[in-house]
Amino acid sequence: MPADMVSREGAAPSAPRPNPRRQAQRSADMRQRLCQAALDALCEVGYESLTTTMIAARAGVSRGAQTHHFATKADMLVGAFEHLLQSWDAARQLAFGGRDLGELPFEAYLRFVWREIFSKPSYIAALELMLAARVDKELGERLRQALDSPASQRNLRWRALLRFPDVRKEEQFQYMTLCLLRGMAIHASFNRSDAVNEAVLDAWIELAEKVIAVERPDGRAPEGGVVSPRAVRGHSKRSA
Amino acid sequence: MPADMVSREGAAPSAPRPNPRRQAQRSADMRQRLCQAALDALCEVGYESLTTTMIAARAGVSRGAQTHHFATKADMLVGAFEHLLQSWDAARQLAFGGRDLGELPFEAYLRFVWREIFSKPSYIAALELMLAARVDKELGERLRQALDSPASQRNLRWRALLRFPDVRKEEQFQYMTLCLLRGMAIHASFNRSDAVNEAVLDAWIELAEKVIAVERPDGRAPEGGVVSPRAVRGHSKRSA
DNA sequence: ATTTACAAACAGTCTAGTCTGTTTTTTAAC
DNA sequence: GTTAAAAAACAGACTAGACTGTTTGTAAAT
CATH class of the missing domain: 1.10.10.60 (Homeodomain-like)
Structure with a gap:
């Protein structure tokens, strides 16, 4: 060569x-x-x-x-969508490389996806495409197809991140977080107040950590649930 | 004369x-x-x-x-938006009349708003308008203005519904639920699986009820937290 | 030599807003 | 109370611009 x-x-x-x-x-x-x-x-x-x-x-x-x-225009849109998905992969690679997500705190990963993906204008663009797909069935099919492999990879990442024994609950938790982030992205776009979103993100992290502690029989979360009562009630302010 | x-x-x-x-x-x-x-x-x-x-x-x-x-077209869009907001009021009036929301279980109200508002195609239409407002600043201003009074009325309703002593936490909780519902609406529109949304809604209701029980010193939520351990872990399937 | 990459003009359709004209309702004068 | 003027509600054509996909043509690569 x-x-x-x-x-x-x-x-x-x-x-x-x-x-x-x-x-x-x-x-x-x-x-x-x-x-x-x-x-x-x-x-x-x-x-x-x-x-x-x-x-x-x-x-x-x-x-x-x-x-x-x-x-066609639809080809162009699908191309842009795939390009965006790749950029997310790139950002993740840049932030965590090949690191094992299992060793990462939930908070760290959640703040990353909010900061680098959901809070960006490009995520709103993605939402616009997804909403447009509601009536443009062909576009929808192609977008879903483009999202197919990334979505299953995301499932693997969240599996590694959360490691709930009950996979069904883990999936629920994953989708709940996803929906919350999507909703927050819209809120950030339409309303002006970022403060609300930051507070909601903090609150969700706090709540989520309790759920994780309960669901996952980790080193620090015994089955007996001795942590749970205090944990659920303790809504101490996070510094962010 | x-x-x-x-x-x-x-x-x-x-x-x-x-x-x-x-x-x-x-x-x-x-x-x-x-x-x-x-x-x-x-x-x-x-x-x-x-x-x-x-x-x-x-x-x-x-x-x-x-x-x-x-x-102008923007006038027409704002008109449609206001019409939609009115229809939500009408649905709420039909369902609860002048009843005091404080006597209503959180679950009942949440299932109502999901069923009658967020899961409808018209909510996706509203989201499309809100997303379009991102670039059409004048439209955005008018939509926000149209939403101004309804939003403050919503705040009052949630105040009556939740009655957290800590108003800040109550607001966080309200916005978190709102974001979640928005995200679920998108998920329902783009993906096919309603089952996921139902599960997420159930899970949120369960989680939310624990938060409510902790935040609100109601009759049935003792400070000692005797309910919490079992409650947090008990993700029993809800019949809906 | 043939396929691929790029360039630019074109055609048909569609849209929002304007403009002119007609009917119905309201106001005011008689 | 009748009637004329004015205003509001309604109807439909027209325009100027824009957009997508196509087509025809040229340069570069294989």
Whole structure:
């Protein structure tokens, strides 16, 4: 393999180099740029005002190039959605690497997902897509499909994080937390007060830790429940 | 000659009082029809595909009549939103009348709001409006304004329902429940499984009742916490 | 030489808001 | 009490712009 990494530089319009493997790279780059632009545009102008023309302009490419890679608007939207899912993976990788989530406190992980995922405008964009999927059945099917593998990976992560003996209860707990975070994302978007959300997040962490302590026969949570009474009642303020 | 001297009143407010209720009635009816049609259309086709023409057609009125009552599309949307809020009031009135919420179990009220408000497609419509308000600042301001009085009334209801001595905690609890319900609404819309939502609702009710028992020095919640250990661990299936 | 990547113009459709005109109701004068 | 003027309710056409998908054309890569 020749050292052709140097030829990877240069501007978009002209790159006259007879390099093998270049076509696929170019295509992938272009798709990446378009998806990122689509996501940015979606965050900025919202789903209703999002147009394919605007996406192409944002990415700095012609509309012809765009339609070559994403024939229809729905293709473009699905691409943006997948791009967002990948960015979440990247953020998680950056924060925790390959660390075992089982050794992580629940609070740490929850604050991470709130800070890096749910509280971002891009999550609202994702919600807009999901709500739009209610009437656009084909889009919905494709979004669900894109979410399929990430969702099962999320299940594995939460399994590692929580380790409830009762898997059914663990799942309930997971979905409850997910719903809460989604609702908080909406609240943060529509209302102005971030203070409320911070307080709710703190309160949920506190409540959740008690549930975890009870559900999981960990080192510190005996079956007898000697911790429970005090734990449930102790709503001491968290410093955040 | 009837007593129409009232009409010579003062200056600007040209609002004749004698007997003519006909015009106002017609106007109110038409607005009602349009708002209902707008809400229906919003539920059926979603925010992105909602058009003023479609609303007028659905209401069975001409576009001229529509623009007379709602000059702009945003006016129409705000009208639909207010209409929805009123329908929630009506449902609550139907279910509980003037009953004191303090005598109502938390579970009963929560199941009511889930069944009659949050699980309905119209709530998704409301969410679409709220998300759209993120970029349409003027719409957002008007929606928040429309929600202002209903929200403070909701606060009063939850105060009556929960009666926590610590008002701050009560507010946290209220917002937590609200966020949870919102998130569940999205989940119900995007995913297919209602079973998950039912389970989450059950679980939240159970958890919430413990929080209530601890926070509120009611008749049945002793300070000693003799109920807590068994209660927290007992996730017995609820019959619903 | 043939496929892929990119470019740009085009066509058909649709939408929100405006404008002009008609009917009904209300007000005010007679 | 009748009637004319005014205002409000209603109807429908029109416009200017925008959007998506298509099509035709060119450059680059294989």
